[in-house]
Amino acid sequence: MFAALLWSLLPAVLPAAVAAPASGETPWFEDVAAEVGVVFTHQDGRSGRYYPIETVASGGGWLDIEGDGDYDLYLINGAATPGGHGAEGARNRLFENRDGRFVDATEHSGLGDRGYGMGMCVGDSDGDGVLDLLVTNFGPDRLLRGLGDGRFTERAAAAGVADAGWSVSCAFGDLDGDGDLDLYVSRYLDFDFAHNPACTEPALSLRDYCHPARYRGLPDRLYINQGDGTFREQARARGIAQGVRERGLGVALSDLDQDGDLDIVVANDESPNRLYRNDGEAYFEDVAMLAGTAVSAAGEAQAAMGIAIGDVDGDSMEDLFITNYALESNALYRNLGDGLFGERTRAAGLATASYRPLGWGTAFLDVDNDGDLDLAVANGHVMAHIARQVPGQQSAQPNQLFLNDGSGRFVETDAGPAFSRARVSRALAVADFDDDGRLDLLITNTNGTAEVLRNRHRTAHHWLGLALEGAAGNRLAIGARATVRAGARAQVRAVSSGGGVLAQSDLRLHFGLGSFAGPVQVEIRWTRARQQTFTVERLDRYVAVRDPGR
Numbered sequence: 001m002f003a004a005l006l007w008s009l010l011p012a013v014l015p016a017a018v019a020a021p022a023s024g025e026t027p028w029f030e031d032v033a034a035e036v037g038v039v040f041t042h043q044d045g046r047s048g049r050y051y052p053i054e055t056v057a058s059g060g061g062w063l064d065i066e067g068d069g070d071y072d073l074y075l076i077n078g079a080a081t082p083g084g085h086g087a088e089g090a091r092n093r094l095f096e097n098r099d100g101r102f103v104d105a106t107e108h109s110g111l112g113d114r115g116y117g118m119g120m121c122v123g124d125s126d127g128d129g130v131l132d133l134l135v136t137n138f139g140p141d142r143l144l145r146g147l148g149d150g151r152f153t154e155r156a157a158a159a160g161v162a163d164a165g166w167s168v169s170c171a172f173g174d175l176d177g178d179g180d181l182d183l184y185v186s187r188y189l190d191f192d193f194a195h196n197p198a199c200t201e202p203a204l205s206l207r208d209y210c211h212p213a214r215y216r217g218l219p220d221r222l223y224i225n226q227g228d229g230t231f232r233e234q235a236r237a238r239g240i241a242q243g244v245r246e247r248g249l250g251v252a253l254s255d256l257d258q259d260g261d262l263d264i265v266v267a268n269d270e271s272p273n274r275l276y277r278n279d280g281e282a283y284f285e286d287v288a289m290l291a292g293t294a295v296s297a298a299g300e301a302q303a304a305m306g307i308a309i310g311d312v313d314g315d316s317m318e319d320l321f322i323t324n325y326a327l328e329s330n331a332l333y334r335n336l337g338d339g340l341f342g343e344r345t346r347a348a349g350l351a352t353a354s355y356r357p358l359g360w361g362t363a364f365l366d367v368d369n370d371g372d373l374d375l376a377v378a379n380g381h382v383m384a385h386i387a388r389q390v391p392g393q394q395s396a397q398p399n400q401l402f403l404n405d406g407s408g409r410f411v412e413t414d415a416g417p418a419f420s421r422a423r424v425s426r427a428l429a430v431a432d433f434d435d436d437g438r439l440d441l442l443i444t445n446t447n448g449t450a451e452v453l454r455n456r457h458r459t460a461h462h463w464l465g466l467a468l469e470g471a472a473g474n475r476l477a478i479g480a481r482a483t484v485r486a487g488a489r490a491q492v493r494a495v496s497s498g499g500g501v502l503a504q505s506d507l508r509l510h511f512g513l514g515s516f517a518g519p520v521q522v523e524i525r526w527t528r529a530r531q532q533t534f535t536v537e538r539l540d541r542y543v544a545v546r547d548p549g550r
Helices: none
Strands: 029-031 060-063 072-075 093-098 101-104 116-123 132-138 142-146 152-154 167-173 182-187 199-201 206-208 221-225 231-233 248-254 263-268 274-278 284-286 304-310 319-324 331-337 340-343 359-365 374-379 400-404 410-413 425-431 440-445 451-455 462-469 481-486 489-494 509-514 520-525 531-536 542-546
Touching (some): 060 116, 060 440, 132 182, 167 248, 263 319, 304 374, 374 425, 374 440, 462 481, 481 509, 489 509, 531 542
Parallel strands (some): 116 167, 248 304, 304 359, 462 542
Antiparallel strands (some): 029 451, 060 072, 072 093, 093 101, 116 132, 132 142, 132 167, 142 152, 167 182, 182 221, 199 206, 221 231, 263 274, 274 284, 319 331, 331 340, 359 374, 374 400, 400 410, 425 440, 462 509, 481 489
């Protein structure tokens, strides 16, 4: 995640054009965290010893803890470090959604973990129909089993997933097709407090965070569900790379080749990304180099962080977007079919605008309900003294919103003060927390307050939301895919655990429909290949749909 020493010799790149709102227009997003009761400040416990864990932390996300249809908010904190200060009382917090306002329910829920937190993902680990939560940590991960009444109990060790390394992101999914949810966890550096090298910027004689190459990488974990709420780690046996250069940050599960099973995408830092193709029984082959997603168009491994997956050009095939380090443009890989991708960042209008920022969390979402997927990116540098090292670089950076013109080309837009304000941002997660059909955002900030960005954009466009309930073993319907046909246009969405890097988004599926007033045809491919087709006459609402085979 660190650029080369000759950064300052690289040519300057002019900023991309930014579409400004009309005079007097309401800002697209407004930070309403304090207004709705979300009061949370992240603390990384930094000590001046430049522990690398301080550069990644931390995330959070949206989850429906009681199954009542209201999306609650979970925020992950750091912890005290040797020689550090200010984080002695830090812990994770749960904010329960009560009609669009939030109440701190940490004590009642049992979710106030005090580990050095990183990211999260949700799933039903034991098949009891109740949402569970995995929190990744520097140190033992936590598997928090839902009891069904808003309370959770910790059972990572009993379930076999209490990894003691440095985990970052995670995702649940039925990888072997047996009806229960397996688990993938990305891991980063082999670091501990007792072995923390002192790295100095030569030109300035200033200590700063070390390049990740100073550490061995940690291979990721693949946990296969044994059907009784316990897991067996089988990464090596099932084809997941084990080398010391594996430095995983973002992870996402999706059926990218449309063969009916979930594949795995991993964003690696300073080594080629991975695209693990599933053979249907959770044995994997890394096809990233052949598929065209391993490296940049110039053939170089990049310092990758976040992942977004979605169909940006309306051809019903999911494309792949990966955020990268500063002075490396982010990368859009267009799905060409037959398992192949083409790097189309510049053609899509995303290269210049993403060259200077350091991208982290990202998501495709239809922010204006016009029927195509737009793009949001959270930015923030990792180096403490970057402003003195590289001209034009800052630790705190504005986040970015790109609007899709309908063909898969993007233009950065002025989304208001919530996006133009510079922060050291990390996770980005999407939810419609107030159920008004306009997608909102969570953005977490290192040593800063969490931002709840309410979508204020007014439009006459229609929309449809689907809340899917799956069969026994996977009531959250993770991995199910829905296609909504509005006239000649088809849109595809999938229910996904995790959110690319450090985050969890709303499990409901949201479709902007533009001026189309209905009716729409809905096709759902449930897990285990069951198909369902029906018509929705009345739009602008969420529709609950149950797997007919449940």
